[in-house]
Amino acid sequence: MGSAGHDDGFGGLYARGRETFAGLLPDGGERLDAIFALSPGLAHVAVGTVYGYLHHRRALDARAREIAALAAIVSSGMCGTPLAVHTRSALAAGVAPAEIVEVVVECAAFAGFPRAVSALPAVEKVFAEAGIASPPQRSPREVVLEALDTARRRTATDGRGPEDEPFAPALRPGSDTTVYTLAPDRALVLCAPAGPVDGEGEILDIRVVDGRVAGTTVLTESASAAGPAGARETAGAARHALTAFLRDLDAVGHGPAAEFVLGGPDLLDDTAPLLGPLAAGIRPRVYGLGEECAAAVFEDAGPSGPVIALAFCEGGRVRSLRVAGDDRAGAGPGPGLRDG
Secondary structure, eight states: OOOOSSOOSOHHHHHHHHHHHHHHSTTHHHHHHHHTSSOHHHHHHHHIIIIIIGGGOSSSOHHHHHHHHHHHHHHHTOOSHHHHHHHHHHHHTTOOHHHHHHHHHHHHHHHOHHHHHHHHHHHHHHHHHTTOOSSOOOOHHHHHHHHHHHHHHHHHHHOOOGGGGGGHHHHSTTOEEEEEEEETTEEEEEEEOSSOSTTOOEEEEEEEETTEEEEEEEEOSSSBSSSOHHHHHHHHHHHHHHHHHHHHHHHHTTSTTHHHHHTOHHHHHHTHHHHHHHHTTOOOEEEEOSSSEEEEEETTOSTTOOEEEEEEEETTEEEEEEEEOOOBTTSOOOOOOOOO
16 A cells, blocks of 8 residues: 555554554455555554554453454444454454454443444354354353353262263362463363362363364373373473473563563563563463463462463474463453464
8 A cells, every 4th residue: 555645654553553454364455455545644544553553562462452442343333344344353363253242242231232233234244254153153151161060060969970071170169260261262271279189270271163162171280181192292392382481581571682582572572461470479380282382370460360371382482472361250251362
């Protein structure tokens, strides 16, 4: 897209924002060209502000930021291009279709039912273009919480059966269960014992397919507890990479050597939520989740609960990092992680 004919001060931010948007949608650059064909200058300001600046602030990840954007757009009554664009980018950022619909439902209580109802056709059109059914499948959080409730009821009345074994850590009396959404088809459940249970809590890595729990793996600090030996070894390598990364982060913080040691400014930005727990002396438990993925859990990181960092590794190094917000079972939904 051409410039507005002069240096408007947004050129650098626009280039960064265009790259960010193109990373969310395969044809993102072409979509921006079409939307702003009449006014390239407006593209510089809008894209530069939203995707060049706001999307690179440290406090929220892309998934949480898109949820906030959707809520603001629906509440303002904008049912045209902004809603369509941010519905697509929310899907690309790992927001489940059911979560997008739930944002509209939530907005009805605060912005009014007419605005929420008016938003539904625009959202449904984007879903149809993406091949997503209406209504969409339940969110991972809904599926997992229902599965846990069913297992608890069955255990209380009939005793634990074979079908409940995958959820065993969450079924212990007094277990404090916390659900973290990772992606439209994946969730982590942190099971923290109320009292000493082998000295540790455990994590369930749960896959959700077609609105049902399709697989559950109990993770240990050394690697995945399930799978062949080769899978355990690769999970252990990812765990080792994240452990080394956190050790380096604790040593250099965000000082002058941080970008060189940790691997670049974008990765450095993603580590900001971990500085507080590390400075407070909280040492995480690190889990291997697969060949290229590991998670670190910081217990007692603050009043909102544990902090979970999900790392994607390649070549023995952490290449990208996402940090989960708290999403306690029985509480309202909160920001989560994007898996990718």
